[in-house]
């Protein structure tokens with residue numbers, strides 16, 4: 001029997017032990033499994049309490065079971081749910097009993113959702129939204145994932161694809177109508193109008209986005225600078241716990257230390273790095289090399305400095321903020337934070353003055369980070385794009401549509417070809433065409449039991 005026709009089971013709730021655990025079964029053997037273990041097939045969609053027994057009539061657990069005959073189920077197949085006590089031994093006994101049944105096996109990661117997708121219960125953007133919702137750590141991630149799950153992007157893409165097909169039909173009709181490729185302009189004008197309207201709509205969605213798809217990974221902020229300026233102290237202050245070792249000894253931090261922060265709903269990864277300096281110590285040298293590399297690929301660099309070290313030794317694309325630390329030692333010189341074009345040091349787009357150990361200036365720095373995140377991720381009202389994959393396919397569709405407008409009137413076959421290609425990109429976005437390669441990649445990332 002093909003693995004896709006087998007019946008699958010998995011723990012769909014969190015890691016045991018827990019008060020209740022939910023084991024889900026999907027496939028043609030779900031009904032028979034329920035009948036064997038529960039003793040009968042319950043009324044559909046009605047929670048039913050029962051003593052589960054294995055095939056040898058040994059009791060497993062006092063449970064609540066549910067029966068969802070397909071296709072009106074989460075996967076579109078027959079589905080059974082076992083709500084049992086969430087102990088490891090209970091689950092082991094239930095899994096043993098399920099595995100003993102014919103054509104039944106443990107599910108692969110994401111396999112329930114994949115079956116739901118293959119049975120048309122959701123499109124690929126919705127499946128991606130579901131995965132993102134499960135992995136959402138911050139409020140903005142959750143809201144974005146929910147928009148995806150509600151199918152907002154999928155709905156737009158379906159509509160665009162239908163319009164492209166209509167425009168294609170007009171052009172194809174023109175090609176058939178004309179002899180010797182001489183298509184009358186009055187047939188092409190409505191097609192061109194439609195395509196231009198579509199182009200504007202898709203481009204608007206692409207432009208309105210900021211980098212909302214980056215909400216999944218978060219913003220990476222690197223704290224870099226010379227040794228002993230207080231990078232790890234700042235890291236701990238931002239994290240509000242002692243994640244990194246602080247000491248008066250220069251060269252304390254050697255490895256890269258990361259913390260995930262939730263800044264006003266934005267996911268931000270802050271990384272603390274080794275102090276950058278020339279050193280003979282091979283371990284510290286490696287730390288410095290890693291520090292430079294990590295800072296070079298960050299989205300924002302906080303270059304920490306003190307009164308002795310002010311020069312920015314960072315190279316990279318990302319904006320750099322000069323953060324002067326230890327202002328508590330300055331004796332009265334501590335002043336306001338400056339931002340924008342008049343920042344103090346060459347190469348810095350803003351300048352802050354803080355005391356990482358005393359807390360001065362930290363609120364301003366954090367507020368500026370939140371503001372940076374807002375601009376970076378873009379407004380989240382109406383943001384539809386949740387992943388780089390989706391953005392790339394929309395950009396491909398736009399490029400094809402634009403090329404089609406350039407050749408209309410000159411080569412109708414070429415225009416039709418470009419429209420086919422645009423429709424194909426949107427089909428890939430929805431997971432309707434040509435997708436085996438990406439499905440494996442996408443669903444492998446899912447949790448088991450989902």
Ligand SMILES: Nc1nc2c(ncn2[C@@H]2O[C@H](COP(=O)(O)OP(=O)(O)OP(=O)(O)O)[C@@H](O)[C@H]2O)c(=O)[nH]1
Nearest residue numbers: 227228229230231232233247251252253275356357
């Ligand atoms: N007075 C004062 N001391 C600070 C401040 N921030 C950090 N320090 C002290 O500066 C010393 C170095 O701090 P760290 O946080 O270890 O500095 P670092 O930049 O991570 O150092 P390396 O990892 O060795 O590069 C410690 O003794 C801290 O207590 C500050 O705002 N004011």
Ligand SMILES: [K+]
Nearest residue numbers: 228247249252
């Ligand atoms: K130190």
Ligand SMILES: [Mg+2]
Nearest residue numbers: 231232252253
């Ligand atoms: Mg350090």
